[in-house]
Amino acid sequence: MKENKEITTVLNDLIKINVDRITGYEKAINDLDSSExxxxxxxxxxxxxxxxxxxxxxxxxxxxGGEPSNERTLPGAIYQTWMDVKATFSGHDTGSTLEACEFGEDAAQKAYQAAIKASTDFPADIKHMISSQKNLLKMSHDLIRTQRDQHKEMAS
Incomplete structure (x- = not known):
């Protein structure tokens, strides 16, 4: 069984990726045209x-016994890949916003995959929670990808 500190480190990294998702989607909402x-x-x-x-x-x-993170910019082993998403939000058109969101969803999937790999000795309830969250994020990923593909088809 892993020490609580190791478990809370992984969970806090997942908190960070979710804080970044929240921030990223709020930005995406603001960047989209009101007709979207x-x-x-x-x-x-x-x-x-x-x-x-x-x-x-x-x-x-x-x-x-840990303290949850509310930060999004401190380096963390799992959430680091999300940082590249910020640079891709430079465009405000629907296509680039969808591509940036899909990139962020890819990063979230990688973060959750790393967490699952790190959680082999975690308590069963925590492993189940991480796996369930990964599955929910995978559904979001697939919805975003579908929207991106449909947008590309309409733009062609």
């Missing part, structure tokens, strides 16, 4: 999912 109601709704739901996930992770960190 469906995408704004989707992005809002994805952001809300991350708020819920962040809460679940924070509860576990507290239960293990």
């Amino acid at each position: 109601v469906m995408l704004k709704t989707l992005f809002s739901q994805v952001s809300e999912d991350s708020v819920d996930i962040k809460g679940q992770l924070a509860e576990q960190v507290i239960a293990l």
Whole structure:
């Protein structure tokens, strides 16, 4: 069984990736044209999912005697790949926003995969929580990818 500090470090890294998802989707919502109601709704739901996930992770960190992270810019082994997303949000058109969101979802999947790999000796309930969250984020990833592909088809 892993030490609580090791577990809380992994969970805090996942909190950071979710804080970055929340921030990224809020930016995406603001960058989209007001006519993009469906995408704004989707992005809002994805952001809300991350708020819920962040809460679940924070509860576990507290239960293990740790302090949940609220930061998004400190280096962390798992969430580091998300940082590149910020640079891709320079464009404000729908296509580039969707591509940036998909890139961020790819980074989140990688972070969760790393967390699953690190969690082999974690308690079963924590492993299950991480796996369930990864699956939820995978559904978001697939929705974003579908929207991106549809947007590309319409733009061609």
